Amino acid sequence: MKLEIINPLTLPAPRGYAHATLANIENILAAAGAKYEQVVKFGVYVLQGQDPQIGFQAFQEKWGRSQHVPTISVLFVAGFTRPDWLVEIDAIAVLPE
Numbered sequence: 001m002k003l004e005i006i007n008p009l010t011l012p013a014p015r016g017y018a019h020a021t022l023a024n025i026e027n028i029l030a031a032a033g034a035k036y037e038q039v040v041k042f043g044v045y046v047l048q049g050q051d052p053q054i055g056f057q058a059f060q061e062k063w064g065r066s067q068h069v070p071t072i073s074v075l076f077v078a079g080f081t082r083p084d085w086l087v088e089i090d091a092i093a094v095l096p097e
Contacts, residue, residue, distance in 0.1 A: 008030075022088065034095055040094050041091065041092040042072045042090070043092075044059055044087065045090075
């Protein structure tokens with residue numbers, strides 16, 4: 001399997017990170033030629049001390065109505081690069097070669 005870093009032109013140029021592991025999952029999937037149904041895993045990262053329901057709620061608002069339910073991991077983290085963030089969500093999608 002080939003690893004490809006996706007940085008869509010619709011997002012600001014990254015500085016030291018790839019958008020494919022941070023924000024704007026729908027744009028990233030589209031830029032990679034993928035659809036939501038090809039997501040096999042979501043990671044929901046919640047700021048330590050916050051209610052994990054915040055992470056679940058953010059996920060449910062965006063993808064909770066779908067019949068496609070990939071693996072979901074919820075992890076607590078000490079902090080994010082932006083101090084005002086409470087939740088971060090990433091996704092892993094598998095594309096046919």
